[in-house]
Amino acid sequence: MGTVAVVGVGLIGGSIGMALRARGLAKEVVGVGRDLASLEVARERGAIDRATTDLARGVAEADVVVVCTPVGRVAEDVRRAADSAPPEALVTDAGSTKRAIVEAVEKSPRAAGMFVAAHPLAGSERSGAAFARADLYRDRVCVLTPTTRTPPGRLRRARTFWSGLGCRIVEMGPAEHDEVVAFTSHLPHALAAALAGAVPADWHPLAAGAFRDCTRVAGADTELWTAIFRENRGPLMNAVGKLQDRLAALKYALMNDDEEAIRRWWSDARSRRASFEAQQPPSV
Incomplete structure (x- = not known):
């Protein structure tokens, strides 16, 4: 999958990075976050190869960007990532809600053309990269919520990405x-x-x-x-x-x-x- 940038390297993002690296699916996993100390924990756990607090720099060469920030920030982070990532990149997310995120992202034509909304149904009551696991997504459902504005090619790539982590794919509308x-x-x-x-x-x-x-x-x-x-x-x-x-x-x-x-x-x-x-x- 080339270079994968994970924006927000907590339990969910860290587990994505560990799964990518354990399965040999990415050339490089870049962790993007706000706190270098937390990113260093992720690096020590084997979730990422390198880290940065600069989102634009972190996604600049990414083939895939996965936004794993809190749901209230996902839409804005997706738009920012789309603005700085290569135009052919896939941008997806791991937010637990979808309708508001999709509606906000689709206000930006560039972001709408790169984004496939996703929700992997996996997690824990624990938080942080210290508790990330490479097998967190194995046999778990990942819901993709494409709309009429979702490019078919990006949707196919999103299916490949999430199924590559071990997920079973289900598709439905954001409101449903x-x-x-x-x-x-x-x-x-x-x-x-x-x-x-x-x-x-x-x-x-x-x-x-x-x-x-x-x-x-x-x-x-x-x-x-x-x-x-x-x-x-x-x-x-x-x-x-x-x-x-x-x-x-x-x-x-x-x-x-x-x-x-x-x-x-x-x-x-x-x-x-x-x-x-x-x-x-x-x-x-």
Whole structure:
């Protein structure tokens, strides 16, 4: 893939760099960031070959640019990268929301002609290049959200790039993506944080596996998830409403001591969980 510039070398960007280098897919991986100390961590971990805090310089010779900055900055960083990268370069991203990013990028004709929006569904409650892994994307879904303005050649290259990291490719529109991940990703994070916040700290000695598993992602970065919630607030509000309806049904069944309603409520959830498990690849 020639030279790949990773803009934002944290967990996501660092894992992209490690996967590229482990699989021998890039001639050089350039890390672009704001903090040289953090970039040095990425270099020591083997995520990048060299580092710079100058975005224009970092992407100047790139064949592929991957923007992995927080969602509120992605569109601007994509536009800046497109302005400085060679005109034939592919620019893609790893943002957890898509509609607002795509709409903002497509206001720039040059950026629109180089950009393919992407969301690799992989991550961790931990952050930073220190926790990056070369296998983070193996057998994970990466959603591409092309529009009518996406050049077919760039889309083909984006498929090749993300599948080269081990991803399974799914394509859908940006708005549909945001609606789906509001339920499948953003709502679970909100629920984990709500549960963690509802249990008093002095009760933690009595909390065991269920509490640990259900609240794991509540340990994720606050600023990251604040930005994601704001960026996708409409679909997330809808998802929260559906969850409230689901909890209200349980509350009503409990109020009436309705054994059969409680059983149906749980059995429906159990069958949906089984369906989810059956669709997961063996390595996930």
